[in-house]
Amino acid sequence: MATMTVSKTEYFRERMGVTNGLLERCLQAALSAGGDFAELYFESVTSTSIGVDEGIVKSASQGMSVGCGIRVLSGERTGFSYTDDLTEAKLLHAAKTAALIASGPSKVQVQGFVETEVHALYPVIDLDTEISAKLDLVQRADRTARGYDPRVTQVRASFSDEVRRILIVASDGTYASDVQPLSRLNVGVLAKDDSGSARGTSGGGGRVQISYYNEQKTPEFFATEAARQAILQLTATEAPAGEMEVVLGPGWPGVLIHEAVGHGLEADFNRKKQSAFAGLLGQKVANEKVTVVDNGTIAGRRGSINVDDEGAPTQDTVLIEKGVLRRYMSDKLSAKLMGLPGTGSGRRESYQHFPMPRMTNTYMLAGEDEPADILRSVKKGLYAVNFSGGSVDITNGKFVFAASEAYLIEDGKVAAPVKGAMFVGDGPTSLHHVSMVGHDLALDEGIGTCGKKGQGVPVGVGMPTIKLDRMTVGGTGR
Amino acid sequence: MMIETKKDLKQLVADVVDRALKAGATDAEAVAYEGDEFEVKVRLGQVETLVESGSRGLGLRVFNGLRTASTSTSDLSEEGIAHLVKGAVELSKITGEDPFAGLPEVGSFSEKRNSEGMGLFFEDVYSLPAEERIAYARRAEEAAMSADVRIQNSDGGTFDAATSRKVMANSRGFAGEYRKSYCSVAAMPIAQDAKGMQRDYWYSSARTLARLESPESVGKEAARRAVRRLGARKVKTQRASMVFPPEMARSLIGNIFEAANGEAIYRHATFFDGKLGERVAGENITVVDDGTMMLEAGLAGFGTLPFDGDGLPMQRKVLVEKGILKSYVMNTYTARKLGMKSTGNATRGLGGAPGIGAGNFYLEPGTQTLEEIVSEVQNGLYVYETLGSGVNLVTGDYSQGASGLWIENGEFTGAVEEITIAGNLKEMYTNIVAIGSDLVWRGATAVPTIRIEGMTIAGE
Numbered sequence: 001m002a003t004m005t006v007s008k009t010e011y012f013r014e015r016m017g018v019t020n021g022l023l024e025r026c027l028q029a030a031l032s033a034g035g036d037f038a039e040l041y042f043e044s045v046t047s048t049s050i051g052v053d054e055g056i057v058k059s060a061s062q063g064m065s066v067g068c069g070i071r072v073l074s075g076e077r078t079g080f081s082y083t084d085d086l087t088e089a090k091l092l093h094a095a096k097t098a099a100l101i102a103s104g105p106s107k108v109q110v111q112g113f114v115e116t117e118v119h120a121l122y123p124v125i126d127l128d129t130e131i132s133a134k135l136d137l138v139q140r141a142d143r144t145a146r147g148y149d150p151r152v153t154q155v156r157a158s159f160s161d162e163v164r165r166i167l168i169v170a171s172d173g174t175y176a177s178d179v180q181p182l183s184r185l186n187v188g189v190l191a192k193d194d195s196g197s198a199r200g201t202s203g204g205g206g207r208v209q210i211s212y213y214n215e216q217k218t219p220e221f222f223a224t225e226a227a228r229q230a231i232l233q234l235t236a237t238e239a240p241a242g243e244m245e246v247v248l249g250p251g252w253p254g255v256l257i258h259e260a261v262g263h264g265l266e267a268d269f270n271r272k273k274q275s276a277f278a279g280l281l282g283q284k285v286a287n288e289k290v291t292v293v294d295n296g297t298i299a300g301r302r303g304s305i306n307v308d309d310e311g312a313p314t315q316d317t318v319l320i321e322k323g324v325l326r327r328y329m330s331d332k333l334s335a336k337l338m339g340l341p342g343t344g345s346g347r348r349e350s351y352q353h354f355p356m357p358r359m360t361n362t363y364m365l366a367g368e369d370e371p372a373d374i375l376r377s378v379k380k381g382l383y384a385v386n387f388s389g390g391s392v393d394i395t396n397g398k399f400v401f402a403a404s405e406a407y408l409i410e411d412g413k414v415a416a417p418v419k420g421a422m423f424v425g426d427g428p429t430s431l432h433h434v435s436m437v438g439h440d441l442a443l444d445e446g447i448g449t450c451g452k453k454g455q456g457v458p459v460g461v462g463m464p465t466i467k468l469d470r471m472t473v474g475g476t477g478r
Numbered sequence: 479m480m481i482e483t484k485k486d487l488k489q490l491v492a493d494v495v496d497r498a499l500k501a502g503a504t505d506a507e508a509v510a511y512e513g514d515e516f517e518v519k520v521r522l523g524q525v526e527t528l529v530e531s532g533s534r535g536l537g538l539r540v541f542n543g544l545r546t547a548s549t550s551t552s553d554l555s556e557e558g559i560a561h562l563v564k565g566a567v568e569l570s571k572i573t574g575e576d577p578f579a580g581l582p583e584v585g586s587f588s589e590k591r592n593s594e595g596m597g598l599f600f601e602d603v604y605s606l607p608a609e610e611r612i613a614y615a616r617r618a619e620e621a622a623m624s625a626d627v628r629i630q631n632s633d634g635g636t637f638d639a640a641t642s643r644k645v646m647a648n649s650r651g652f653a654g655e656y657r658k659s660y661c662s663v664a665a666m667p668i669a670q671d672a673k674g675m676q677r678d679y680w681y682s683s684a685r686t687l688a689r690l691e692s693p694e695s696v697g698k699e700a701a702r703r704a705v706r707r708l709g710a711r712k713v714k715t716q717r718a719s720m721v722f723p724p725e726m727a728r729s730l731i732g733n734i735f736e737a738a739n740g741e742a743i744y745r746h747a748t749f750f751d752g753k754l755g756e757r758v759a760g761e762n763i764t765v766v767d768d769g770t771m772m773l774e775a776g777l778a779g780f781g782t783l784p785f786d787g788d789g790l791p792m793q794r795k796v797l798v799e800k801g802i803l804k805s806y807v808m809n810t811y812t813a814r815k816l817g818m819k820s821t822g823n824a825t826r827g828l829g830g831a832p833g834i835g836a837g838n839f840y841l842e843p844g845t846q847t848l849e850e851i852v853s854e855v856q857n858g859l860y861v862y863e864t865l866g867s868g869v870n871l872v873t874g875d876y877s878q879g880a881s882g883l884w885i886e887n888g889e890f891t892g893a894v895e896e897i898t899i900a901g902n903l904k905e906m907y908t909n910i911v912a913i914g915s916d917l918v919w920r921g922a923t924a925v926p927t928i929r930i931e932g933m934t935i936a937g938e
Contacts, residue, residue, distance in 0.1 A: 049830075056574040058546075062565050063829050065552040067533070078527040084534060084552040097530050131572055154745050190747050190872070197746065197872045239877075241900065241936035242715040272521070273631055274668060276675065352533065391865050391879075395668055395677035396710070398896050400866035400879030422868045422877040422898045424936075472712075474868075474877050474898020474936035 027110040029095035034104030035072040039170035043351040047162035052138040069351040074102035113175030118306040122207035125181035141219035148227035154190035168311035176311035191230035200230030204445025206302045239421035241475030245381035250442035254463035259390040259399040260427045266357040267330035276397030286431030292320040296360030302446035303361035303460030310346035349455035363462030367437025371465040376412035383407045397427035422474040438465030491647040501567045503540035513642030520615040521634035537828030542570035550829035578814040588785035593656035597777040600686035603639040603661040621697025622667035633666035652789040665700035676707035710893035719858030727925040740812030749874040759801040759907035768794035769837025779838035781922030787826030841925045844913030853888040874903040901933040
């Protein structure tokens, strides 16, 4: 992976008057009550969105937000305050408010910064791309979806993009900045016939230039996919209920990994012994065919970032190696308190939030099985290829994820489509039931947003085709 | 200080509307928000996080004939505002003409233009000194941890307080504002036995500190909820009765609001499409949304406001009366699409077009106690948690991960987890065979305990 020094700090200095002197004064104020560590997180986000609905370009919007979040650590304690006014008086007030988490004389001296070398995983994009180019994307998506089938009755397509500029400085010398572009094209389709109505959705994107949507994943691709799913769902039958063999397709079904093991391996939950995976480092938590990584360094991906929200470059971290739990994902606080290596996993939704250990792109590595053989090995089961999301209770390890496109498997062949079925499992045990792993690893299209304690961050998931010998499917059938 | 800010925001939105008109908009609407928040979490007796902050924001929606666009910013400098106005007017030139777009008619706006005397704002949420606020969080956690020896860990106790102010003005003569306050206390204990860990939580929230339940009662209830989950087992795939307590029944019955949402109706994207005046639930079901409700004299409901997101009066409307669908819920735009009148359900954030949201939404209570309802169940599940978002409003299909207490011959027989429950809302609403008397307002939606027949459990 190419690494280079990118100096993007001028933005906050020139546009917002944030000089190095001001940064030092704020950090000193934040440490005035005796904190061990202080950090300033400056963020400026500009965003636009445009949507076509019922064939009309009904909405166009743009937004701008700027602010600074100030965090002070004192042992295990966190003091936090933020302001959307970057004048020196307001910044110092926020710093002094956050400082009060500690109580004692100032003991840390702020002595200069070292600029972090960060990855260069995405282009530096100017958001002022001609709006007509974005208009063209949503209108093409609308036309394609409408033209797919006369049963398509409603189409909505939208394109959203943002540029997030961040500057992170801290009393440990951290000085890092980044400019993070992110965009996404979405298509939603409603189809109707005599039997009823059904919905289909599709979308994708990443930290890419607008040319991506003309050269790689086009509006026609996403629109066709959304329309195909809606039409397919019109003929879907009831899903069966109970324990059965399940085959999951490549790509987005990797949400299984995100829910079953991903959250449970975030260091904060393990430090506080709240996770079903606490104390299991070095132990077998999955079949030996299973290797899971969290990789924030893949160019252009939605879940990738050059530097995390604490100023540490992202990494490619092996979480589970051949079934054995190797590492938790950690931020500065958990790494320090647990004596673990940092993994560049400190992320936050915005300057109004403090960072926590979070995932980036989390996926299972490819195995050696032929996908067709995997399907052939199932006498009676379910084949799920698309999901609408999932969630997990990290303490008892129970998780769910909901299929939006699934088929019965009969005698090794893919048979009738079934309606959205819910899958339920237990994180620390479910991956022991993975008996086959395909060689067809794929990552999702770039639509995932992960929520944790009220904070949403963009993430990616992925997986090859896999077979689980046993999984509980909550059918819609009688 | 407060008076000065107050004047500023009101003047600000009026100015922004004027500037938008001067820049070429045919109509404009501006909203401004300011708020502050305090949040403390105590874990294992020590402060873990403490957050104290304030923020502001400004949003603008403009019309250019039948075209519309919107912008928002947190930058209230002259430069930021100029950018906001220019951006909105320029964007409104590239959108398409929508015959239903536009602000509400002059004369339709709410008479109530502020929250004074409504019981929405109470200074007392910030009256506690800092140490007392931390003590509230600590007391809630302590009560949970001392309630049972099986609770030795915790995700803490919290105390939150927040106040906010929203100001709105448009070019059709409406100008209004309101202030709201909020406080809450919660506990999140973790229980453990040989089989593993279980976490649960409980909370109390209120507009005034005077109505907040004691941290001790919140902590004790959280502990009861965590401990009862211990020793959970799986059950076999089967059909069974389901008892949904208020916390679970709330989202289940809340889907009636979503199914009657005017936007879903005009898109034909809901199983209530075309059902106005027809039976959609059992005769025992009456569902009301009331944006004007008072909980008591001088204390407004959690969903009560002086005006909705379009500036129209909030209303009381019966959505479902004895099982018959009586009304959709609409804002100005969706009402025009449907050739009807707004029901005062517009919601407005800083950015984008108004959405649709409930006021105070509830299911009329029955007469049975929880004990009576459970005593009538031969074989079933008392659902205390659902996981996932497996509700399809187009088809009514419902499939969720679940955990709860098993019921046999009218008695609880232990915890159950790692199962799913499934049905179809169309049938579920006609199969509600019991409704409790326990209608309690803990938020803007209140639903008593209900029992539903004919759902499927997927398990072993």
